[in-house]
Amino acid sequence: MSTKTRRQYTEEFKTEAVRLVRDSARPVAQVARDLGIADHLLYRWRAEQQQTESRGHTRQAMRAEQEELVRLRRENATLKQERDFLKRAAAFLREGVAMRYRVIQEHDRRYPIRLMCRALAVSAAGYYAWRIRxxxxxxxxxxxxxxxxxxxxxxxxxxxxxxxxxxxxxxxxxxxxxxxxxxxxxxxxxxxKTVTKWRATTQSQHRFPVAANTLERAFTVEAPNRVWAGDITYVWTLEGWLYLAVLLDLYSRRVVGWAMSQRITVELTEQALTMALAKRAPTAGLLHHSDRGSQYAATSYQRVLDEYGLIPSMSRKGNCWDNACVESFFGTLKRELVYQRQYATRSEATQDIFEYIEVFYNRQRRHSTLGYHSPAEYEARAAVA
Incomplete structure (x- = not known):
């Protein structure tokens, strides 16, 4: 009889999960469901982190800070709603009068009728006549x-x-x-949201051994934990660059491991690998594909692969198409999230990317390659088939 493998979580995962509860003002149970973990784990992680926080912060100060944050968020939401209507008004000028009337009707409890009529270049009398038809x-x-x-x-x-x-x-x-x-x-x-151009970075000038391209663009995989693919990208913040390393299971395109840091080092890729190994507990023989950068070719990284029986595979020099699935994920991440933001700090970017990966991308976003199922749903459907 097989024994059930106990799931393990990195300290970074625990920290970001607790911060997601605190910053998003969502219930612990809801965040736990979104992340696919048990409620009691998230409660315990939160209690542990509260004990280590600075003793100088009083509960009254923290409560006041939360209230101020909620107030500012409400104000920002109100301003955004007003800007949204004014920005969208120009697009509706190209549509028929009836469509513009419907837009006014949908917003008549939020904005003055005459203001919207002027913005959409229709008469108030015409709008009122349309409403009674x-x-x-x-x-x-x-x-x-x-x-x-x-x-x-x-x-x-x-x-x-x-x-x-x-x-x-x-x-x-x-x-x-x-x-x-x-x-x-x-x-x-x-x-x-539209695509914005970006470029990848690979530090391939090193003396470490380079593995052959065993994957050879065979991106269609028949079962989970057969092929993982990894790469690194970067995100700009006002504090400087934030580097993100990920590992995708090519069967479901699920992000099974990730790590973020202000430095692009082998420790960054090792943290992503450690998370993936703890989450998935793969058997020996899994193919691990990456570029030939020093972060993956380094002796310490290859030692971990060898310890767990993972087989290394590396893209050909200067050929991004050999790792197209991860490149595609980075393009999606930047188009749908990063290019829509302006991050003040690395911490802010880390929290945003964490929620995108663990809550939205892995569990909610429909993937065209997967028959418009999310990665988590695709794996679940296969498990009961």
């Missing part, structure tokens, strides 16, 4: 569907385009064509 069945259907589209788009962090939103609607039981979804999104100004 009966709405067509097609218009009612479009309006109802559009409200669902907005929810899906918002829950995707504004990253889904019409194909993914159409798939989500069909999954929910809606009978609708993809072209109609695209039309409604276009009319409402809903679009996925």
């Amino acid at each position: 009966p709405e067509s069945a097609r218009s009612v259907s479009d309006r109802t569907t559009l409200s669902v589209i907005r929810v899906i788009h918002r829950e995707s962090r504004e990253t889904y385009g019409s194909p993914r939103i159409w798939k989500a609607l069909v999954t929910q039981g809606h009978r609708i064509g993809e072209h109609r979804v695209a039309r409604l999104m276009r009319q409402d100004g809903i679009r996925a």
Whole structure:
């Protein structure tokens, strides 16, 4: 009879999990569900970290700081809502009058009617006359569907385009064509975040041995813990660069290990590897693919691979396509998150990236390669098949 492997978590994972509870103002139970861990673990980690915090901070000061943070967040949310309407008004000027009237109707409890009419270049009299006319069945259907589209788009962090939103609607039981979804999104100004160019960094000028490219771009894998792929990228903050190392399981594209640091060292990649080994407990023979940078070719890193029976594979020199899956993940991360932010500190960026990986990407985001399932859902479905 096989024994159940006890899951292990790195100190960095515990710290960021507790900070997610504190900074997001979400219940512990909800954050624990999002991260796929037991409630009592998160409660215990939080208690342990509270004991080590500075004795100079009184409970009253902490409570006042939290209240001020909540107040500022509410103010920022209000300002963002106002800016959102003014920015979207220009897009609706290109649409028909009826669509502009519907936008005004949807916001009539938040903004003055005449202000919105001026912004959308329609008359207030015309708007009031439109409101008393009966709405067509097609218009009612479009309006109802559009409200669902907005929810899906918002829950995707504004990253889904019409194909993914159409798939989500069909999954929910809606009978609708993809072209109609695209039309409604276009009319409402809903679009996925656009790509911004970026570049990767690899320190390949070293004297460490380099492994052969055993993977050879065979990115389709039949089972979990057969092939892991790793790489490093960087994120700019006002404090300087923050480096991120990840390991993906190519079966589900799930991030099984990650680490962040202000320095790009072998310790960074070793921390990501340690997390992956603790989480997944793979058997010997797993193929570990990476670039040929010094952080992966280093003796200490290769020693860990050898200790656990992992087989090294490395991309050819200057060939990013040999590790395309991880490159694609970094592109997604930067397009959907990093390029939409301006981080003041490395700590702020670390928390944001932690939540994106562990809560959104691994457990919620629909992946086209996986039949529009999330990595966690894809693995769960395979486990019961």
